[in-house]
């Protein structure tokens with residue numbers, strides 16, 4: 203972390219579903235820090251709490267206990283509107299099954315988060331087309347999800363995730379529905395966006411090839427973080443700058 207404030211600081215995070223004898227402790231006291239520009243994979247057996255952790259990190263769900271600081275700020279301490287605006291600006295999401303709106307074209311899907319934030323339609327469209335260009339799908343702007351391959355749909359979802367120019371993108375099994383060649387294409391794109399835009403990615407995956415793109419892999423079991431592995435590639439923008447290994 204080079205002594206600077208962590209991009210994201212997770213402290214003693216717990217997620218408990220239900221109460222009493224029905225309580226499920228999905229995340230149990232997880233703590234870690236994330237540097238700006240890292241790609242971090244979260245792995246572990248089915249049911250160990252990966253998605254629960256990711257949802258608490260991203261704000262899709264709220265933690266039962268503990269804190270997630272983003273750039274030193276705790277969204278939970280913000281007023282609702284401030285928190286929504288902060289999250290909309292700061293984070294993007296990708297899901298296993300893309301979560302695109304079937305009736306909307308690729309461009310309309312990508313511009314949707316901007317329109318929801320009140321961005322003027324012509325600006326939203328221009329930025330959506332830029333994002334589609336970044337994922338190599340500019341010529342598919344008018345196509346609906348059903349007219350696109352699964353890999354293309356995930357690339358549209360990736361364009362939607364980055365259209366706000368977020369600092370962090372949270373991805374839950376982003377390649378879980380893709381074959382190995384398409385997985386490679388989507389991960390190459392994530393790698394490219396990480397290197398060129400400095401976007402931090404937190405990726406839940408069962409796939410070791412996907413984790414191979416990460417600077418660091420966190421391993422979970424039974425709600426705990428049990429170990430972490432650093433890859434040979436250097437993590438975070440500061441590390442890359444220092445080592446000039448791109």
Ligand SMILES: Nc1ncnc2c1ncn2[C@@H]1O[C@H](COP(=O)(O)OP(=O)(O)OP(=O)(O)O)[C@@H](O)[C@H]1O
Pocket residue numbers: 219220226227228246247248249250251252253254255
């Ligand atoms: N909404 C919920 N209500 C109650 N229990 C839940 C809920 N969501 C998840 N759980 C439980 O929390 C535990 C962790 O689930 P989670 O989905 O986070 O695991 P996971 O590691 O992502 O699993 P997988 O790899 O199979 O997707 C499991 O025991 C699951 O049954």
